[in-house]
Amino acid sequence: MSQTMTHSSASPAVHRILCVVGARPNFMKMAPVMAALAALPGIEGKLVHTGQHYDVTMNHQYFQALGIAAPDINLEVGSGSHAQQTAQVMRRFEPALDELAPAAVLVVGDVNSTLACALVAAKRGVPVIHVEAGLRSFDRAMPEEINRVLTDQLSDLLFTTEESGRANLLKEGIAEERIHFVGNVMIDTLRLNLPRAVPVGRIAADAGRPGFAAGGHAVLTLHRPANVDDAQVLRRLLETVAQISDRVPVLFPVHPRTRAAIERFGLMPLLDRPAILLLPPLGYLEMLGLMRDARVVLTDSGGIQEETTALGTPCITLRQNTERPITVDEGTNTIAGSDPAVILAAFDSVLAGAGKAGRIPHFWDGRAAERIAFIVRDWLVQR
Template identity: 45%
Template sequence: MLIDIIAGARPNFMKIAPIIHEIERENKEAGLDISDKNYLQYRLIHTGQHYDRNMSGAFFEQLGIPEPDLNLESGSGSQSEQTGRIMTRYEKVLIDRKSDLCIVVGDVTSTMACSITAKKMGVKIAHVEGGIRSRDWTMPEEINRIATDSITDFFFTTSEVANKNLASEGVKKERIFFVGNTMIDTLLSNLDKLKKPGVFDEKSLKKGDFFVMTLHRPANVDEEKKLKSLIDNIAKGVEGKKIIFPVHPRTKKILDDLGISHENLIYTEPLGYLEFIWLIKHSKAVITDSGGITEETTVLEIPCLTLRDNTERPETVTQGTNELIGTAPEAIVPALKKLMSGNWKSGTVPEKWDGKASKRIVQSIYELLKDGQFKFYEPYVDHILMFKAEN
């Protein structure tokens, strides 16, 4: 049984690491070898969507992931260019040796591209983090989610909200596996391995007395005047406390061109996973437009201000420590005033965000296997039947 595990961009690595560890553990504990029809042999495929060493390679080392079996080296370019390169190169991999299952995670370009290629080659698809929705069609990630889920065979979901989303789209419950959040598996398993980054001592930071910020979404960083206004308001709203800003290469160029600087704003290069989580864990709060970080802050009980109008992870708001501030620069100072006055809400950890999601995924894969073959479900049938019922 050959499983392809796809990793393309930085967030993917935290999600695939515990799945790989669990497959290896299960094979070892079951005493299976490669000759057994239920032995789970995996092939780790790095699409190369993130190609900078700081954005990908270090994660393999820190999270104990083996070097990829294959690197498609898709490199930079527009989304369409990346999609095309990933699809054609993954197709060649499948022509050379077809896998039985393709596991994709999250919602990046690699997720969609490899899903489409696998489906056309007759390979079943499992989507880890399937069913999450922002309802915002201006986000490339939302298009990736919808396209991927429309052809997915097996859904490994993070929340009951995702389950309901899939059910409303006509996906039958026997194809939905509520397993929890593999990113939280990685977080919890690495809490005792976190590393204090050099910037903490270099800038004389104090635990619980600084902010961490990440910005990368086009809605926030592509409009120069808006970006400057966002950062000016943030720098003002934190009342002199230092802000650590690990800068995405794309964003750094824009910031350099604008000459944006504040005495309390500290730029760093992208940090390794263990260093970045150390900063979050010891910060006063996080300011971000990322989705995944809001999950980590929820579990770590760190206040999080999200500069977006919507989220595909609503449980981080309804249950966690996250609040949607929006993208209007003028909304930032009142939100920060609320935080600085000590009036931020407390959060709880969502169901099954307990570090055991990967174990549930591997157990589900075994449940789907019969005599070395996966149970057959036709993804399109559910959607077609639902469409006919509504019309």
């Protein structure tokens, strides 16, 4: 484990917040939070990267694009089963917690690192702050759902992105005064960086296919175990994507574990088509450009459901449910599952101009992190 720590000679009036990231979606959520905390006197943010997503190049690319300083601590946990990863984060995070003695630990999202660090903090009597609390798919087969529910139960201060989050937390016995509706920090990051988004033409040209998406394109992302670990489900989805590529070019940034599954199941020939462009995992600004310029996005990612709603880009979610219902109720998202007929019907609707136009949800205004920082400061002062 490599650790770099900068010890401050802060006065007792300075409240140290230990901010935890583990996976790339966390980086996009944490960037505006840390910036907002840094803007307030009396708050000192320290960044811990658990190393759950451990691709050094990709991590550096995201940190650089989002303007995040190098982590104060990198736990370098790496991959493993859910149990192994959670246990390793807990084991390595505890000494960092003891060393830095924070006033609170702030976690975001629903990855294994989120729950692991919340557990360690709660057991050591350190208050836990959860950003993006209260989201529920009501599908306990999803590991992320377990992480969400348990992290919320451990948290002292809970920040929600949509009104459904408050209702979910109240039903689970969370005290109302601990819940604050602040909006979506992912959208803070999106709004700030949208002018810097990389155009799709440049991405295609860099991949050796200039002009590939000149007439419009679809974007595909897949990574959830329910979709990529089952050979029949994955084959069905890729066959559907092949049909879609007959009508519009498809750009597919392939997650490493998804690529491994495609190769393991012998499904790569399904994607060997002139209108499908396979890409390596992309940086944040590249993904933002792909989504902004797309005619439609097909995904099983939670964050992309939110980003497409903010961008006004039609989204077809390749899952049976979503923990972000506002993207369906108010946004551009349609739940299609893995049924080819349902997916193709939703796709036909988009191409016919009947896809969801949506609207920007309340408080998705680029100021969620600012609201969080003020509430955290006042809460710490009153403790």
